[in-house]
Each structure stands twice: as structure tokens, then as C-alpha cells.
Amino acid sequence: MDSASGHSDPLLTVERLSVDFDTPRGTIHALRDIDLEVPKGRILGLVGESGCGKSTLAYSLIGLLSGNARIAGGAIRMTGTDLTRATARQWRDLRGQRISMIFQDPMTSLNPVGSVGRQMTDIQYRDRIPASEKRRRAVEMLEKVQIPDPESKLDVYPHQLSGGMRQRVCIAMALLTRPELLIADEPTTALDATLEVQIVRLLQDLQREIGCSVIFVSHHLGTVAELCDEVAVMYAGEVVETGAVRDVFRTPAHPYTQALFECDPARIREATRHLPTIPGTLPDLRQVPEGCCFKARCPRAWDLCAAKHPPLYAAGAGHHGRCHLLAEAEASA
Numbered sequence: 238m239d240s241a242s243g244h245s246d247p248l249l250t251v252e253r254l255s256v257d258f259d260t261p262r263g264t265i266h267a268l269r270d271i272d273l274e275v276p277k278g279r280i281l282g283l284v285g286e287s288g289c290g291k292s293t294l295a296y297s298l299i300g301l302l303s304g305n306a307r308i309a310g311g312a313i314r315m316t317g318t319d320l321t322r323a324t325a326r327q328w329r330d331l332r333g334q335r336i337s338m339i340f341q342d343p344m345t346s347l348n349p350v351g352s353v354g355r356q357m358t359d360i361q362y363r364d365r366i367p368a369s370e371k372r373r374r375a376v377e378m379l380e381k382v383q384i385p386d387p388e389s390k391l392d393v394y395p396h397q398l399s400g401g402m403r404q405r406v407c408i409a410m411a412l413l414t415r416p417e418l419l420i421a422d423e424p425t426t427a428l429d430a431t432l433e434v435q436i437v438r439l440l441q442d443l444q445r446e447i448g449c450s451v452i453f454v455s456h457h458l459g460t461v462a463e464l465c466d467e468v469a470v471m472y473a474g475e476v477v478e479t480g481a482v483r484d485v486f487r488t489p490a491h492p493y494t495q496a497l498f499e500c501d502p503a504r505i506r507e508a509t510r511h512l513p514t515i516p517g518t519l520p521d522l523r524q525v526p527e528g529c530c531f532k533a534r535c536p537r538a539w540d541l542c543a544a545k546h547p548p549l550y551a552a553g554a555g556h557h558g559r560c561h562l563l564a565e566a567e568a569s570a
């Protein structure tokens with residue numbers, strides 16, 4: 238397999254994963270032959286335009302794909318187990334215990350009619366410890382996510398909290414079971430810029446403390462540059478570039494990544510809420526084009542790009558790009 242991160246000891250390895258969605262208007266090939274390594278104890282950013290498959294990949298890794306989704310091929314390996322073959326029962330054991338997720342909208346994971354304390358103790362149902370100890374752990378975790386007066390917050394309901402506080406509760410719940418992998422799917426999109434910075438810092442601190450791996454899905458290049466160690470750039474259901482954040486941001490290898498950065502007015506540092514648009518549109522994923530899927534929008538495309546689908550070529554140590562230009566560069570080096 239093409240190494241996606243260059244790390245020898247990944248927590249989770251995605252091998253040639255393909256996911257289809259069956260719809261009345263045809264089959265959408267949303268993910269095609271995804272190869273990715275999630276390094277142990279590090280933060281991997283997943284970036285790309287809306288519709289490129291970030292959420293589909295994230296949901297595949299926690300077994301929460303929608304009913305019309307089908308894993309069309311490949312494997313997701315985590316310590317010897319292929320998660321694509323996990324039974325509903327195995328998923329129940331994995332979820333919340335080894336793999337947790339925080340969503341864009343905190344209300345996706347919070348029960349509106351349950352108090353914060355109730356939800357935070359319920360999530361510890363596997364632990365054979367007294368209820369008082371579960372409450373103590375909940376308070377400790379609320380303290381960690383910097384919720385003021387945590388003891389009193391156990392009795393409140395989600396609607397009594399602000400958006401930022403709700404997301405902190407979700408982070409606290411997701412980390413309460415000390416998972417090995419935390420998937421954060423655009424967790425700051427619904428928050429204003431100041432809160433976004435606070436939440437990102439918090440995630441960074443907690444990740445260091447707990448030592449879990451994190452997959453951080455984001456539209457926001459600046460946040461990824463600040464928070465993540467590694468990055469995978471997705472386009473039209475494929476991973477088109479992977480590597481250490483410093484390498485990919487300094488010397489993007491794929492014309493799509495270059496275009497993303499070029500039309501980002503913030504150019505890494507300043508806060509932007511959404512990726513600016515690149516001329517053209519994503520291809521129709523019901524009829525995936527031959528050759529390179531970015532060719533119609535690529536200023537550097539030539540004949541080969543229409544004829545041959547590019548594999549992931551090395552662009553440097555632990556840095557890969559799915560572009561024929563890299564093979565040309567290699568050949569002339």
C-alpha cells in the first residue's frame with residue numbers, strides 16, 4: 238500500500254476503501270480506493286471542498302454510514318480487526334470506547350431531554366464503578382473542557398447551554414472513555430471565530446494529555462495548519478495528497494492542493510470560515526471520469542491525465558500526491 242503518512246506504527250489503516258451510495262438517480266461512487274494511515278497519538282486533518290467525501294470517510298471509520306451506503310471494497314484495519322466486517326455488536330463495543338466522534342452540530346450527539354450529568358454517567362455504562370464515581374469523573378472531565386462551575390452543570394439540559402458550551406460537553410463525553418481514536422467532523426463550523434480558536438486549543442491540549450489519535454475534518458485550512466500534524470487532501474472521493482502538515486502546506490504537490498491554497502485569501506494564517514471556490518465543479522460521482530478526476534479543472538492537465546488514473550506518487554519523505562506531474566519530476570530528477 239502507498240504509505241499515507243510515512244509513520245511505521247499507525248493506529249488505523251484504510252486500504253483501498255470504496256463506498257457507494259444507492260440513490261433513485263443512480264449509484265454515487267463517493268469514496269474510491271482510499272488509502273490512508275491514521276498515525277498513533279497524532280492529529281490528522283482531512284480537507285477538501287464540500288462533497289469530496291470527508292464525512293463519508295469519517296462515518297465509515299465509526300460505522301455510522303447511512304442506510305443507502307455500501308462498502309464496495311477495501312478494508313479498515315485497527316489492531317488486527319477489519320472494521321468493514323464488524324458486526325453491529327462489535328461496533329457497539331468499539332463506538333464510544335475505542336472510537337469516539339464529535340459532530341458539527343452538538344445536538345447530534347446530545348439528548349435534548351436528558352441532563353448533562355445523566356448523559357455523562359450513562360456513557361460510562363460499561364464501567365463497573367459506583368454512580369458517585371461516575372459523577373466525579375463527569376465533573377472532572379467538564380473541568381478539563383473548561384466549563385465553569387462543572388458540578389452545577391450536571392443538572393442542566395443541553396438547551397440551557399450556549400453552542401460553545403454544548404460542544405465542550407460533547408468533547409467531554411467523547412473523551413470520557415479515553416478512546417484511541419477521536420473523529421471530529423467540522424466541530425467548530427457552527428461556532429464564531431473566537432470560540433473556534435478556544436475549542437481547537439482545547440482539543441489540542443486534551444489530545445496531548447490523553448494521547449489519542451484525532452481525525453479532524455475541516456474546511457478551514459488555517460485551523461488544520463495550526464492543529465494537525467498530518468493532512469490528507471481529498472478531491473471527488475479520492476485522497477489526492479497526504480503528508481506532514483509542514484510539507485503539504487509549504488510545498489503542495491497536487492495542483493488541486495495548490496489551487497486550494499492559492500485561492501485561500503487567508504493563506505494559512507488568518508481565519509477563514511469557508512474554502513473559497515476553485516473554478517469549475519466536482520465531477521458527477523455517478524459517472525466517475527477516466528484518468529485523473531481533477532483534469533477538467535487542472536491548469537496543468539495534458540493527454541496522460543485523460544488516459545491514465547494517477548497512483549499516489551512520492552513527493553518527498555512521507556509526502557505523496559496523486560498527480561502524473563510527480564512522476565515526470567521523479568523521472569527528470
Ligand SMILES: Nc1ncnc2c1ncn2[C@@H]1O[C@H](COP(=O)(O)OP(=O)(O)OP(=O)(O)O)[C@@H](O)[C@H]1O
Nearest residue numbers: 258260265267286287288289290291292293303522
Ligand atoms: N446518504 C447519502 N446518499 C446519497 N449520496 C450521499 C449521501 N451522503 C453523501 N452523499 C454524496 O457523497 C458525496 C460525498 O459527500 P460527503 O458528505 O462525504 O462530502 P463532504 O466532503 O463531507 O462534504 P461537506 O464538507 O459538505 O460535508 C457527495 O456527492 C454527496 O452528495
